[in-house]
Amino acid sequence: MTPHGLRRPLIAQLLDDYPVTHAGLRLLLQPFEARVRLLERPSDPDVVLYEPARLSTSQRLRLRELQTLPHCVQVAYSWDDRQAHHPFIGKHVPVTQLVARLEELVRQRRRSEEEHTPHLAGPKLSPRESQVLALVGQGLTNIEIGERLGLSINSVKTYIRSGYRKIGVNRRSQAVSWCLQHGLIGGE
Structure with missing residues (x-):
């Protein structure tokens, strides 16, 4: 950059x-x-x-x-x-x-x-982490996220893990809730 x-x-x-x-x-x-x-x-x-x-x-x-x-x-x-x-x-x-x-x-x-990127107390989400978490928030599976973004399943899992760590959640349901609260996903 x-x-x-x-x-x-x-x-x-x-x-x-x-x-x-x-x-x-x-x-x-x-x-x-x-x-x-x-x-x-x-x-x-x-x-x-x-x-x-x-x-x-x-x-x-x-x-x-x-x-x-x-x-x-x-x-x-x-x-x-x-x-x-x-x-x-x-x-x-x-x-x-x-x-x-x-x-x-x-x-x-x-x-x-x-x-418009949510600012956190910890490190900021990368654009790819935000993108992957937004798709998690929309209810897509890891496989669906990989297909949509052209990523391997291992890459998707890596982005999810690092995103979860940065936003302080451990489960998918918590991530969905966090995404909704922080405007990472909205009504489409």
């Missing part, structure tokens, strides 16, 4: 069914690969770009899946600047501005995440 809370390089995903779009954006971002890397299907992206007018069913499902990542920014990326989606970046924007705007959106999300 940099002093501004950004992972370097930012990990980006483009949801678009056209290979030429992926190739074009990858080529445009190549000079900025130290700042932004475009990957096919990262498990933990910082930002996902999508064309709102052409979302396939699988892309809609992927967007929904990425909404469980508290730090992932979803950005409408389109030629049609009349889009009502927010945040939005037009495809006509020069690549230097695109990179700067992606960095700023991720910085804003991280600041917002820090403001």
Whole structure:
């Protein structure tokens, strides 16, 4: 992480069914690969770009899946600047501005995440611990959490153990109660 809370390089995903779009954006971002890397299907992206007018069913499902990542920014990326989606970046924007705007959106999300992360007397939960505990609070099993987040069952158990230790609970029912009390999960 940099002093501004950004992972370097930012990990980006483009949801678009056209290979030429992926190739074009990858080529445009190549000079900025130290700042932004475009990957096919990262498990933990910082930002996902999508064309709102052409979302396939699988892309809609992927967007929904990425909404469980508290730090992932979803950005409408389109030629049609009349889009009502927010945040939005037009495809006509020069690549230097695109990179700067992606960095700023991720910085804003991280600041917002820090403001809304429960502060404890002990160490603060990592973003992944918060994410896993939120899914525990929603009633998902360890296997379901692993499948949703692309983690091994052992990784899920590790995040749960460290999260439980930090919030001072020993059982799943206590963790669910803690999540509800501290706003880690809400009505969806």
